[in-house]
Amino acid sequence: MSAAATRHCPAILISAPASGQGKTTITAALAYHHRQQNRKVRVFKTGPDFIDPQILSFACGQPVYQLDLWMMGEAHCREMLYRAASEADIILIEGVMGLFDGDSSSADLAQTLSTPVAVVIDAGGMAQTFAAVGYGLAHYRANLPFAGVIANKVGSPGHAKLLKEALPENMPLLAAMAKDDGVGLPSRHLGLLQADEIGDLDLRLARAAELLNSLAPCRLPEPVAFAPITTTASPPLLTGKxxxxxxxxxxxxxxxxxxxxxxxxxxxxxxxxxxxxxxxxxxxxxxxxxxxxxxxxxxxxxxxxxxxxxxxxxxxxxxxxxxxxxxxxxxxxxxxxxxxxxxxxxxxxxxxxxxxxxxxxxxxxxxxxxxxxxxxxxxxxxxxxxxxxxxxxxxxxxxxxxxxxxxxxxxxxxxxxxxxxxxxxxxxxxxx
Structure with missing residues (x-):
């Protein structure tokens, strides 16, 4: 493996303490924001999800692929990210459920692929406890790459300041989204509505991207090294079909x-x-x-x-x-x-x-x-x-x-x- 072939690209895995914290909204808003800055954004979704990737694809303007260590295998996950790093200005990975939930969790993926984690926390009704939740997630497992926290549903600039001041010095507040019922994504029994069913999706994402930068400047993640990997090419079994x-x-x-x-x-x-x-x-x-x-x-x-x-x-x-x-x-x-x-x-x-x-x-x-x-x-x-x-x-x-x-x-x-x-x-x- 040649070190010279290693590719570096800003990347982050966006997780949360639980489902319903706003991971998809935040990830889509980040993708939309960076796309507005003329950056090429590649987004991945942790786990076997079909619906969230439709929203994320709309936001970033690129196809969204899944990442799952068990269903796909580690080598295939690495190959997908390596290819993305060759063409993207930023890579975003949306997690699944809570950070440590499941047999192949978001934390497992982040640790295996050495991708820093940003945790989205619904800050509604919270002050210093926000920092405690973030600290607990960051230190629950040894050697978990942790980039910082993202506050969702923040009530005011004063609330954002309070949250930031409560955090340890080595745990940055990467972004803070103000509370706004107009940016939520509607859902049904299998999850969110499909992208084509949300008539005002572009307006929702534009507003979400705006809110993501209204209380604190949105940071670009740190570069991550993606090493090359060689996998077997698919056999031409369907030629002419x-x-x-x-x-x-x-x-x-x-x-x-x-x-x-x-x-x-x-x-x-x-x-x-x-x-x-x-x-x-x-x-x-x-x-x-x-x-x-x-x-x-x-x-x-x-x-x-x-x-x-x-x-x-x-x-x-x-x-x-x-x-x-x-x-x-x-x-x-x-x-x-x-x-x-x-x-x-x-x-x-x-x-x-x-x-x-x-x-x-x-x-x-x-x-x-x-x-x-x-x-x-x-x-x-x-x-x-x-x-x-x-x-x-x-x-x-x-x-x-x-x-x-x-x-x-x-x-x-x-x-x-x-x-x-x-x-x-x-x-x-x-x-x-």
């Missing part, structure tokens, strides 16, 4: 890295909308990713031409790969939380009912003929089917339950959202 990828308001849970992986293996991607298109693009295979089909029941049910096109594709023996929301769309029937039901594509026998509570959550590994692939499960629907699974996943956590993986002819489907670059050979097998 055309893959039709569903992408619209109902099917938008797609890792950009998955699309990159398919193209790196030689596939040509053609996007279509099950909501509005009357037919499929000319393609050898179909990829139906997750999303919110339950929010578009009637539109999906009424698009009979699309359902017929999918049925014809399946009857011709051509591959279809479906994940979570895409899996639900292939069932005979789907019922939303309010009890409204509609006929879906009917390629798989069975139905699903949306529940008020989360049905399954967690990381999973899946073993198929070509090897292991990893991903995650996160769904509120309950499946009823007489289909016999081809195999089932293995949960990373004991308290999570396995997910069935179905194979009907050339159709493969499950609730799992798999991460293709973990094993391109398995990913290619979904479309061959």
């Amino acid at each position: 055309r893959i039709a990828v569903a992408r619209d308001a109902a099917f938008s849970f797609i890792y950009q890295a998955n699309l990159d992986c398919l193209m790196a293996m030689g596939a040509e991607l053609r996007f279509f909308s099950p909501l509005t298109d009357s037919g499929l693009p000319e393609a050898d295979s179909i990829y139906l990713p997750g999303g919110y089909p339950e929010l578009h029941l009637q539109t999906l049910a009424n698009n009979v031409a699309m359902k017929q096109a999918l049925q014809a594709h399946h009857q011709a023996g051509k591959p279809i790969y479906a994940e979570c929301g895409g899996f639900l769309y292939l069932l005979e029937r789907l019922t939303d939380q309010d009890g409204h039901a509609a006929a879906m594509a009917g390629l798989l026998s069975g139905s699903a009912q949306m529940q008020k509570r989360l049905v399954n959550l967690g990381m999973h590994s899946l073993q198929l003929e070509q090897g292991e692939i990893r991903g995650h499960s996160f769904h509120h629907s309950q499946l009823e089917t007489a289909l016999q699974p081809f195999t089932e996943s293995k949960p990373q956590r004991n308290r999570s339950r396995s997910e069935n993986f179905y194979r009907v002819g050339s159709l493969q489907a499950s609730y799992l959202h798999t991460y293709f670059p973990f094993n391109p050979q398995v990913a290619a097998g979904f479309f061959l």
Whole structure:
């Protein structure tokens, strides 16, 4: 490994004591602010998240990729950051949950990748205790790289001064955002609303960036050294293959890295909308990713031409790969939380009912003929089917339950959202 090839770029991982402290709002505001300063900003999201990256991508004007040590592997995470450092003026990584939460936590990622942590703390109703929370997070684990704290929902300039004075000398207040209900990001059962659903997102982010600099100047993070790493190139297993990828308001849970992986293996991607298109693009295979089909029941049910096109594709023996929301769309029937039901594509026998509570959550590994692939499960629907699974996943956590993986002819489907670059050979097998 050549030291001369090491790349340096200002970088920071933005975490918090818990969910709901404003990590996404702060990270998006920082990205928007630095972009306004004509800096090229690259943003990453810790963990298997689809929705936050849409907001962050809007803010930075670049695709947002995930970072997860278990789902992706350390080498792949390092490779992603090294590539970003070659073109970015600043790298921001949004954490997941609280700083130390989870089996592959934000702290684990920061420590493994030597990326300093900035902790966002909701300072509403707090004074000196703000400093105590920051100090506790900084010193809970030895050798955690810690850059400082960011105060959210600050009441006034005097409040910001009080917070800053309470901090130890070696713990800087990196930024302070004034309280403003107009910058909050609306949410639903799976998290925040998608970027395209927030009509005033640009105004919210502009206001958030303004507030982030209204009480104290926003600092640029310190440079971080990113060492080069060599990984194996994806095999050209999909050369000449055309893959039709569903992408619209109902099917938008797609890792950009998955699309990159398919193209790196030689596939040509053609996007279509099950909501509005009357037919499929000319393609050898179909990829139906997750999303919110339950929010578009009637539109999906009424698009009979699309359902017929999918049925014809399946009857011709051509591959279809479906994940979570895409899996639900292939069932005979789907019922939303309010009890409204509609006929879906009917390629798989069975139905699903949306529940008020989360049905399954967690990381999973899946073993198929070509090897292991990893991903995650996160769904509120309950499946009823007489289909016999081809195999089932293995949960990373004991308290999570396995997910069935179905194979009907050339159709493969499950609730799992798999991460293709973990094993391109398995990913290619979904479309061959």
